[in-house]
Amino acid sequence: MQNLRCINKEDWNSTLKRLLVSHLIYATTENNSHLDYELITEADVNRISYNRPKPVTPLKSFFLPVSENVTATNSHGKPRIIIGTPNCDTEGLGILDEMYLDKDFKDIFYKSKRENTILISADCFGILEHCHCLSYGIKPYSNGIADLSILEKGGMMIFRILSTKGEQFLNTLTAVVIPEDKNIVEFIEEKHSSTESLLKEANKGLPDYKRTGSLVSEAKKEIWKKYSAKCVSCGACATICPTCTCFLLIDKPGFEKIKQLDACQYPGFERVAGGEDGLAELPQRFRNRYMCKYVWKPERFNSVACTGCGRCIEACIGKINKNELFMELA
Amino acid sequence: MNTDGNIYKPIKAKLTEVIEESPLIKTFVLVPEKEFSFKTGQFIELSVDSIGEAPFTPSSSPVITDKLEVTVMKTGYVTEYMHELKPGAYMGIRGPFGRGYPVEKFFGKEVLILGGGCGLAPIRSLLYALEHYKDKILKVILCYGSKTPSDCIYKPLFNRLNSIDKFEAYRTVDKADEEWNESVGVATVLLDKVKVNIENSVAVICGPPIMMKFGTKRILEMGYRDEQVYLSMEKNMSCGLGKCGHCMMGKYFVCKDGPVFTYNEIKDQPDIWN
Ligand SMILES: Cc1cc2nc3c(=O)[nH]c(=O)nc-3n(C[C@H](O)[C@H](O)[C@H](O)COP(=O)(O)OP(=O)(O)OC[C@H]3O[C@@H](n4cnc5c(N)ncnc54)[C@H](O)[C@@H]3O)c2cc1C
Ligand code: SF4
Ligand code: SF4
Ligand code: FES
Numbered sequence: 001m002q003n004l005r006c007i008n009k010e011d012w013n014s015t016l017k018r019l020l021v022s023h024l025i026y027a028t029t030e031n032n033s034h035l036d037y038e039l040i041t042e043a044d045v046n047r048i049s050y051n052r053p054k055p056v057t058p059l060k061s062f063f064l065p066v067s068e069n070v071t072a073t074n075s076h077g078k079p080r081i082i083i084g085t086p087n088c089d090t091e092g093l094g095i096l097d098e099m100y101l102d103k104d105f106k107d108i109f110y111k112s113k114r115e116n117t118i119l120i121s122a123d124c125f126g127i128l129e130h131c132h133c134l135s136y137g138i139k140p141y142s143n144g145i146a147d148l149s150i151l152e153k154g155g156m157m158i159f160r161i162l163s164t165k166g167e168q169f170l171n172t173l174t175a176v177v178i179p180e181d182k183n184i185v186e187f188i189e190e191k192h193s194s195t196e197s198l199l200k201e202a203n204k205g206l207p208d209y210k211r212t213g214s215l216v217s218e219a220k221k222e223i224w225k226k227y228s229a230k231c232v233s234c235g236a237c238a239t240i241c242p243t244c245t246c247f248l249l250i251d252k253p254g255f256e257k258i259k260q261l262d263a264c265q266y267p268g269f270e271r272v273a274g275g276e277d278g279l280a281e282l283p284q285r286f287r288n289r290y291m292c293k294y295v296w297k298p299e300r301f302n303s304v305a306c307t308g309c310g311r312c313i314e315a316c317i318g319k320i321n322k323n324e325l326f327m328e329l330a
Numbered sequence: 331m332n333t334d335g336n337i338y339k340p341i342k343a344k345l346t347e348v349i350e351e352s353p354l355i356k357t358f359v360l361v362p363e364k365e366f367s368f369k370t371g372q373f374i375e376l377s378v379d380s381i382g383e384a385p386f387t388p389s390s391s392p393v394i395t396d397k398l399e400v401t402v403m404k405t406g407y408v409t410e411y412m413h414e415l416k417p418g419a420y421m422g423i424r425g426p427f428g429r430g431y432p433v434e435k436f437f438g439k440e441v442l443i444l445g446g447g448c449g450l451a452p453i454r455s456l457l458y459a460l461e462h463y464k465d466k467i468l469k470v471i472l473c474y475g476s477k478t479p480s481d482c483i484y485k486p487l488f489n490r491l492n493s494i495d496k497f498e499a500y501r502t503v504d505k506a507d508e509e510w511n512e513s514v515g516v517a518t519v520l521l522d523k524v525k526v527n528i529e530n531s532v533a534v535i536c537g538p539p540i541m542m543k544f545g546t547k548r549i550l551e552m553g554y555r556d557e558q559v560y561l562s563m564e565k566n567m568s569c570g571l572g573k574c575g576h577c578m579m580g581k582y583f584v585c586k587d588g589p590v591f592t593y594n595e596i597k598d599q600p601d602i603w604n
Contacts, residue, residue, distance in 0.1 A: 070338035104586070105337045105571040246575030249568050253380040255340050255422040262574070269576065270566045273384075273405040276539055278601040291600075292578065299581040 004179050004188075005159040011175035012157045013045045019081065026062070028055050028084030028122070037062075037082070050084060050152040051125040051191075053140075054309060058242040059089035060096060063113045064261065066239075070249075071256045074108050076116055083120045083150065086309070088133045090121045090146040092242030094303030097145075099245060109259075118169050121146035121162075125191055127198045130310025132323060134199040136209040138307045141192055153187055160188070206323055207330045209304060212294040215329040219290075221283070227325050228286035230318030231265070237312035237320075238263035238289065243305050264288050290322075337571055340377055340422030341366065346397070347417055351483040355448060356413055357389065357401045362423055367395045370459040371430025371452060371562065371590045375570045376400055377422035378415070382408040385427075385567045385585070389451040391458035401451035401483065427570035428589050431534065431560060433459050440469040440526050444545045446517045446537030450474055450483055452562055453536050457491065464496060471524050472499040475517025475541070479503055479510050500524070517541055518548045528553045536562040543603040546593060556594035563589050563602070 007015070016025060025040040027048040035049060036056045062082060100110035123141035124131075133140055142149045147166030151158045158179065161167045170176045207215055238244040239261065246269075248262040262269065265285055271277040279285045297305035313321050343366075347359035368374070370392045377383035390399035404413045415421070433456075441460060445453045453472070460470050472491060476482045482501060491499040500520045502513035513520055517537065533554050535545045542561060549559055565577040565584040572586030580599030582588065596602050 071336070071340075074336070099573055102572065105573070106335070107337065107573065108335055245573070247568070248574065248576070249338065249383065251377055251380055251382045255342065255377060255379055257338050257340075259338065262568075262576075264575065272564055272566050273403075273409070274538070292575075296578065296581045 002178075003161045004184060005161065005170050005176050006179040006184070007157050007159075007173070007176045009152070009155045009157055015173050015175060016040070016045045016048075017042050022078065024078045024080045026080065026082045028052065035084075037084070048083060050150060050157075051122050052084075053124045053126060053128045053131055054086045054088065054311075055084065058240055058309075058311065059085050059092060060242050060245065062117065063093070063096060063100075063110055064245060064247075067258055067260045068109060069252075069256060070107075070109055070259045074112055076112055080113075080117045081120065082117060084122045085119060085142075085146065086124050087121060087140055087142045087146075088131070088138055088307040088309035089242045090119065090142045091133075091138050091304065091307045092309070093119075093145050095243050095297065095301050095305055096245055098301045098303055118148075118165065119146040120159075120166075121149045123149055123151050123160075123188075123191060124195050125151075127195060127202060128310065129202075130313040130321075130323070131199060132203045132206055132308040132310055134196055134308070135203045135206045136212075136304055136306060136308035138304065139192070140195040140199060151188060151191065153184070158184060158188065203323075205327060205330065207326050209294075209306070209308075211330070212306075212326065213298060215326065216287075216290045216294045219287075219329055223325065223329065224283040224287040227320055228283045230320055231282060231286050231316075232318060233265050233267060233282065233285065234317060235263035235265045236315040236317065238265055240311045240315040242307060242309060242311070243293070244289075264292065290325075338424070338569075340375070340383075340424045342420045343398075343423050345415055345417055345419045345421055348415065351401060352481050354404045354481070355401060355483050356404075357399050358412070358415070358421070359397060359399050360421060360423070361397045365395070366398065366423065366426075368392055368398070368426035369430040370433060370455045372426040372428050373452075373570070373585075373589060374398075374400070374423050374425035374427065375567075376402075376412075377424075378408060378411045379420065379422065381411045383422065383424070384408045385570065387452035387455065387562070387589070388426075389454045391462065392455060393458070393462050401448065401454070403448040425570060428585055429587065431456050431459070431590055433463060436460070436532055437463065437466040438468065438530075440471070440531035441467060441534065442521075442524065442526050442531055442549075443470070443472045443534045444517055444521070444537070444541075444549065445472065445474045445535075446541035446545075447476060447481070448483075449537030449541070449562070453534070454484060454487065456534065457487075457497075461494060461497070464494070467496065468530070469526075470497045471526060472497075473502075473517055473520035473524065474500070475502045475504070475515075475520070475537075477504050479507050498524070516544070518545055521548060521552065528558075532558050532560060534560045534562075539564070539603050550593070556597060557592050559593040561591055561593055561596070563591060563596070565589075 121142035343360040
């Protein structure tokens, strides 16, 4: 119980309203059955939707905007609270942290956004069609990276404390207490295991993260040809992916640089002077994304490069399903 | 580099001189506004204001720190704008980036250098560094190939090198003209001429992809071991910081882990020659 806190939902809502004075609050809300983040105003506080899988927008958008002037003054702005992030997204921050906060070259824009944010993840009660986090070793609830995790139980909000920053934040809120009801632990465990069962059932036979690497590197040319046949190089899979971070620096007058999200799925990504291009052909580009996520990044980083959120499957206009590809390879 | 901790921000450098090396190649002499130094083989991102930036390995001596020289071949969008620049203009510099040549590891050894085309730019910087440490190096042999005599850059460099004790320099062209009295053929033909003690030597290769590929093959056939061969790799680059993903070669970010690798380090990575 030491790491648990709770607050009445009514008190929580009024706390949020109070926090709006000093913070920007982004939280998951439902619109036409789509879940997404919304910048919350007083009127929206009771519309926040908790514990639903999965906002349309990946969490990375809060830290790596599609386009950002990285030569401008790094202004901190109001502190932010982000509420409702599923764990596939919080875990996705792992590899972003490794890349953007690396000891040799720290990205000060990313760093201040990270420091300026309190991240309140939400444990998933239920899954969507393409959710497969658990197959890649990611639980449907956060155990780190986020500062807190939130669960709604009747009229009560329960917090699991995941970082000192999260604990300190809760300490400043008067109505937050340590729960006394022993059933709370049971409630949490029951929610966790029932979502895990749903994930296991839905992804029977899907190879796990450890196997993906050898499956991808040993896959025959025909596989890439077959699955890329309907790819139009739109880059939606990379744009929507919580762990895809490639970008391009674009020059503006005054030696200013705009950092613009990019994707290896676009033609010319690896083109060098003289026209040589290792990714000139569509199947090569298509394969590159898989090699990057399941073979190369795992050799280099501790965090996973695919969290199994399934967004790339949902976003693909060619209806290419990477899980079908893996089932075929297995 | 002092840019208030912002890794994306260039420092300004004044273009003080433009040297025409060949019809397509110019050397830019730059004086940075803030302190700037590099290790030989490291590269910089050089920008033309509001146009774009591209990676280049300085061709000047790493020992000189008040100015630097960058030799640029005109090949496309950004380099074309660079070739238009006149002395007095300002350019942007980010860097230095990556891992250059481990010159200290060459001490007590013979250094065989195979270069082609604009690959001589980074090599010139290495030659200056080796000249600086002349007492610690046994021998330096340069084999350089270019397409035609008019594409040969740094003409005075060759005479000077041949006059330095322990240095030998050879040139070849794919296609000779009437005045050419040196070798004819691709760069690797020069390797037949040289005498090296392979056991106690390293080989450095820098040039266009095709030369890197066949040059490496030939050097290995001569008996060099994979870890004795140093390659300077060229990939598409944007950030230079191991973040933007453009330069990935298997698990490596060429900008950060390279651009100089031993053949041993990269031989198992995919698509190393393009
Ligand atoms: C480490 C390193 C050191 C180098 N050192 C030197 C050196 O010392 N001297 C030298 O001359 N060169 C050097 N080069 C090569 C030099 O960087 C290139 O010649 C330069 O980038 C060419 O730029 P450009 O805009 O003129 O050429 P372009 O061919 O116009 O453009 C190359 C860039 O623009 C993009 N691009 C252009 N057209 C397209 C298109 N149609 N679709 C998509 N993308 C496109 C490419 O992706 C690429 O990033 C070095 C390269 C590296 C990696
Ligand atoms: S993939 Fe897992 S963590 Fe992500 S929304 Fe689905 S169940 Fe939740
Ligand atoms: S590759 Fe697909 S499933 Fe994996 S993290 Fe990216 S969007 Fe999610
Ligand atoms: S150039 Fe950006 S990662 Fe290497």
